[in-house]
Amino acid sequence: xxxxxxxxxRAALAGLGVTVAAAPLGCFVVWRRMAYFGDAxxxxxxxxxALALSFNISVFAGALxxxxxxxxxxxxxxxxGYTMDTLLGVMAHSALAFGLVAVSFLQGxxxxxxxxxxxxxxxxxxTDLAVIWxxxxxxxxxxxxxWSALLTATLNPDLAYADGIDPRRxxxxxxxxxxxxxxxxxxxxxxxxxxAMLIVPPAAARPFAxxxxxxxxxxxxxxxxxxxxGLQGALILDTPTGPTIVCVAAILFLLVSIGNSLRIMAGxxxxx
Amino acid sequence: xxRLINIAGLSVRQGAVLALTDVDFHIDRxxxxxxxxxxxxxxxTLMKAIxxxxxxxxxxxxxxxxxxxxxxxQKLHIDPTLPMTVTRFLNLPRRVSRxxxxxxxxxxxxxxxxxxxxxxxxxxxxxxxxxxxxLLDDPDLLILDEATxxxxxxxxxxxxxxxxEVRAEMGCAVLMVSHELHVVMAASDRVICLNRHxxxxxxxxxxxxxxxxxxxxxxxxxxxxxxxRHDHSHEEGxxxxxxxxxxxxxxx
Numbered sequence: 001x002x003x004x005x006x007x008x009x010r011a012a013l014a015g016l017g018v019t020v021a022a023a024p025l026g027c028f029v030v031w032r033r034m035a036y037f038g039d040a041x042x043x044x045x046x047x048x049x050a051l052a053l054s055f056n057i058s059v060f061a062g063a064l065x066x067x068x069x070x071x072x073x074x075x076x077x078x079x080x081g082y083t084m085d086t087l088l089g090v091m092a093h094s095a096l097a098f099g100l101v102a103v104s105f106l107q108g109x110x111x112x113x114x115x116x117x118x119x120x121x122x123x124x125x126x127t128d129l130a131v132i133w134x135x136x137x138x139x140x141x142x143x144x145x146x147w148s149a150l151l152t153a154t155l156n157p158d159l160a161y162a163d164g165i166d167p168r169r170x171x172x173x174x175x176x177x178x179x180x181x182x183x184x185x186x187x188x189x190x191x192x193x194x195x196a197m198l199i200v201p202p203a204a205a206r207p208f209a210x211x212x213x214x215x216x217x218x219x220x221x222x223x224x225x226x227x228x229x230g231l232q233g234a235l236i237l238d239t240p241t242g243p244t245i246v247c248v249a250a251i252l253f254l255l256v257s258i259g260n261s262l263r264i265m266a267g268x269x270x271x272x
Numbered sequence: 273x274x275r276l277i278n279i280a281g282l283s284v285r286q287g288a289v290l291a292l293t294d295v296d297f298h299i300d301r302x303x304x305x306x307x308x309x310x311x312x313x314x315x316x317t318l319m320k321a322i323x324x325x326x327x328x329x330x331x332x333x334x335x336x337x338x339x340x341x342x343x344x345x346q347k348l349h350i351d352p353t354l355p356m357t358v359t360r361f362l363n364l365p366r367r368v369s370r371x372x373x374x375x376x377x378x379x380x381x382x383x384x385x386x387x388x389x390x391x392x393x394x395x396x397x398x399x400x401x402x403x404x405x406x407l408l409d410d411p412d413l414l415i416l417d418e419a420t421x422x423x424x425x426x427x428x429x430x431x432x433x434x435x436x437e438v439r440a441e442m443g444c445a446v447l448m449v450s451h452e453l454h455v456v457m458a459a460s461d462r463v464i465c466l467n468r469h470x471x472x473x474x475x476x477x478x479x480x481x482x483x484x485x486x487x488x489x490x491x492x493x494x495x496x497x498x499x500x501r502h503d504h505s506h507e508e509g510x511x512x513x514x515x516x517x518x519x520x521x522x523x524x
Binding site (some may be wrong): 150154157160162163206210212215271 | 320330341415
């Protein structure tokens with residue numbers, strides 16, 4: 001017997017793989033206010049899925065290529081006439097629309113579309129698992145390697161320059177990592193909910209953390225609890241798995257926020 | 273005297289406009305040099321070019337071999353979602369020992385806040401933490417870009433006194449941009465008056481009496497306060513009543 005024979009085990013491992021990469025990267029997405037950027041990159045990747053299906057190449061490769069192209073284009077174009085916000089709005093939804101139209105030309109894919117929009121974690125196979133963990137390890141290695149430089153560039157670009165760090169290169173590192181996370185997460189939560197895996201766990205971890213590293217670790221933990229809780233919840237309630245995982249993360253965020261507000265109120269009421 | 277930075281014929285483009293044209297500049301070991309000028313005169317642009325954040329459109333910037341620069345930025349906004357203790361901040365991007373941190377904090381005039389969150393510091397404390405970070409590498413040149421923006425007058429006066437003490441202790445050169453002429457002029461060895469090009473330069477006394485400087489900062493410059501007040505209302509820069517009839521002035 002092998003633990004990978006069980007589809008629930010494969011699903012749990014796939015979800016944990018995505019979390020390991022998405023949580024630390026998501027911290028940077030939150031710190032740098034790139035939430036919409038992450039969302040746009042994820043939405044655009046559906047075009048990659050359509051292209052991959054029509055040319056019969058791997059969905060992972062197609063999504064990665066389009067996510068990378070999208071993220072790079074926005075990075076390069078921003079600040080040249082349009083604000084980042086507008087550019088993202090135009091490109092994300094255009095790419096999503098073109099992707100959906102492109103998919104409709106493909107015969108027999110119509111039924112599968114939901115799987116790419118919302119993920120199909122229970123159908124994760126061994127090859128998917130290898131791709132997910134390969135991508136996750138790549139992202140963790142990349143972000144870990146550049147960690148100090150990324151943090152310095154996030155604090156202030158000029159501070160980074162003065163320390164001999166090129167903030168544009170660090171931006172490219174994040175862009176690349178983001179594209180990889182999007183590509184590996186499609187199977188798990190789908191293009192519409194990837195941004196949630198990036199943003200909700202770090203947001204929930206914030207009140208517990210005193211340092212950036214602690215925030216990354218606690219986010220990973222919260223992401224892992226969401227994945228395992230969501231899988232169990234979906235099994236018990238017979239609900240779609242990807243959205244259920246995001247629901248668990250959202251509930252954790254809500255509880256933390258309420259707890260934190262109460263703590264602050266109690267501190268103020270303490271008569272100091 | 274060792275020349276730390278030598279700049280010749282520097283022009284820098286910011287978008288479509290030339291923010292700096294044909295600037296000559298140098299700073300030597302141990303000097304305190306202040307750059308003054310109206311808003312939009314290219315003061316920060318010059319600092320950014322020196323730290324390498326902006327590439328010259330023309331001219332060259334020579335740095336002494338192995339020059340260590342400590343940079344205190346104009347303002348540093350830390351996003352509230354980013355948890356950052358003072359100690360962690362001082363460890364970026366290079367890990368340093370606890371002793372080094374305590375030493376740098378002490379030199380910057382701070383005590384007992386190594387474990388505080390950066391976002392919980394007062395304006396004055398925050399600027400001193402930035403100063404401590406700039407001092408960590410034992411710099412040859414300390415660059416301060418309007419480092420006292422947002423501090424009240426006693427706060428900024430105390431900050432500049434600290435800078436003078438640091439220079440005396442460490443022997444580093446200091447290059448600073450400031451709006452607060454009255455504070456800065458007294459402490460500087462040389463003053464550069466900038467308005468997209470070098471308007472005039474020299475000792476504080478020489479610059480304060482130069483016609484180019486008066487054109488920028490007003491003619492009724494009897495008291496320091498008059499200088500200060502005028503500075504705030506001088507958003508449009510010179511140009512109108514200020515002719516560029518001194519091209520050779522820029523080169524020393």
